[in-house]
Structures are given as C-alpha cells and as structure tokens.
Amino acid sequence: MTTFKYMVDNTIDYIMYVMEMKKNNLENNNEDMCEVFNSHDDVVDRVKERIPDENEFDELSEFFKIFGNPTRLKIISLLSIEDLCVCDICEALDLNQTTVSNQLRILRANNIVKYQKEGKMARYSLTDLHIEMIYKVGLEHILE
C-alpha cells in the first residue's frame, strides 16, 4: 500500500502544481511574451537547465517502448482488471503461448509486471499503479 499512497500523493501534487503554473501563465502572458520570445539564447539556456540528462531519456524511452505494442497493451489491460496466469492470458486474448510468454518476459525485464509461482502456474500482476495510470491516461487521450 505504501507504493500506492506515494503514487497518489505525487500525482495529485503534480496536478496541483501544473494547475498553478498554467494559471500564472495565463495571468502575465502578455507582457512576458515579447521579451521571452525575442532572445532565443536565453530561452535555450533556461530550458536546457531543466531537462533530465541523456541516460534518463534512454531509460525512459526503453520503458515507454514496451507500451508501443498491441499484444503487450492487451496483457497490461487484462492485468489492470485482475491478476492472471499465463494460460488464462492466452485464452482471453486468443494468442499462442509462445507469444504471450515472450511478451511477458519483456514486460518482466522492464519492471512492468511481476509474477508469483504457484505450483506449475505463474500468476502475473502489474508492478505498480504507475503502469495502470499511464495505460489509462493514454486510453483517455486517444478516446478524446
């Protein structure tokens, strides 16, 4: 539950922060506009300071790459409803076992799902709520 609590707090904090930022932006939009947009060097320097470094972009893109495949998304979608074993995933999605197993390996390697052995079965679940959030916000975006 700690991960979940942490996640919620952070997300709400973030939303609040963005709301604040956007509001300020709307208020003093007009006078800032010209000054800011004319000196490109300033803009570039200012913005460069605030972005993460190279490695983090590489890591993050590897992470998002995982969401860029329909089979993996289907698995994520299923696991966001309920924890499932491999054979149930195969059946629910009508996919062959090799395909599912392969994609689960990729999902595991990228810390998106975890699993628990129960006899000869393996029960898979999502690692944490970030995954569910990202999936859900993405879905919200394309349905808009």
Place this chain on the structure above:
Amino acid sequence: MTTFKYMVDNTIDYIMYVMEMKKNNLENNNEDMCEVFNSHDDVVDRVKERIPDENEFDELSEFFKIFGNPTRLKIISLLSIEDLCVCDICEALDLNQTTVSNQLRILRANNIVKYQKEGKMARYSLTDLHIEMIYKVGLEHILE
C-alpha cells in the same frame, strides 16, 4: 482550460476508484481467492468482457510508440517546460534540423504536439496535459 479541467477531474476520479477497488480487494481477499482462482473459464470470460476492442489497442500502441524514442522524449520534455520554435529545439538538444523536423512531424501526426506559424517560424507546444502526465508518471516510475 476545459480540456485541462476535464483531465484533472477524470484522473482524480480514477485514482479514487482505484483506491476503492484496492481497499475492497484487501478486505475480502481470502474467501474470494479460491473460488475465483479455481474456475479459470469464469475468470477468462469475466475479464474478456472488460477489455477494449482490437482497434483501440492498435491505436493506443501507435500512440505510446511515440514515447519510445529518446529524441522525441527530449522534445516532449522541452515542450513541457515551454513552447519553442524548431531552431530552439535543435539548439537546446544539439540535434540537426532534419532530425528534429522529422520527429516533430511524427509527433504532430500522432496528436502529441501542435504548432502555430509565426512568420517563417513555427512555435510548437504539447497538445494537452495527457502528454505531460504520461511523460511525468513514466519518469516517476523509472526514478523509483
């Protein structure tokens, strides 16, 4: 501002819903467990009903694929700080113009950035807050 308001309401609603769900799950975990996990056909049927259909997974995976490239993520990261023209993006990221322009085309085609012509310049910005949210939650996940 309507998009933003809509987004925030939805996200918070979703977080509340998940909190509720998880809590209920914890409460009657033990008696449900066996019943649910033994009849796999039930599980499969139940879960199949609740997932989106084929096309939506394809569309969603195309959308997420865009986040799976460090150059595009860098651009998204920049634009989450401030709207920028193409040459500023090139300079801030030390990338050649063709690369940036190509990636902007992909971002545009996938409704992730929008732009506004100002003379011979094009000022780019993120389409909406979903993009910022997904980027931010992803970053939070890998930094955990």
Place this chain on the structure above:
DNA sequence: TTGTCATATCATGATATTGTGATATGTTAA
C-alpha cells in the same frame, strides 16, 4: 527578382522488433 533563413519532405542503409516454430525446464500425478 534574388538570396537567405526556418522548416518540411523524401529516400535510404543500418539497426531493432515482431510473432512463431522448435525445444527446454520444471512441477505434479500415476
């Protein structure tokens, strides 16, 4: 006009990712 600057498009070789058949591992039951 003509030149220059900001940006966009096209074509392409190098590289990465996909689903799947063949096969291996590991667990339970007979």
Place this chain on the structure above:
DNA sequence: TTAACATATCACAATATCATGATATGACAA
C-alpha cells in the same frame, strides 16, 4: 520412472524504425 501440463528460451525471417543527406517549400529583406 514416465507422462502430461504450464511455462520459458532460442533462433530467425519478415517487418518497422532510426538518423541523416539531399532537396523542396515558403516567408521575408534587399
């Protein structure tokens, strides 16, 4: 043991994606 089942790994042909050089477009200034 042996067989059956659930899952994992390996290898590979088909396909997709990347960054970039060459080139085009379109706006402004001279």
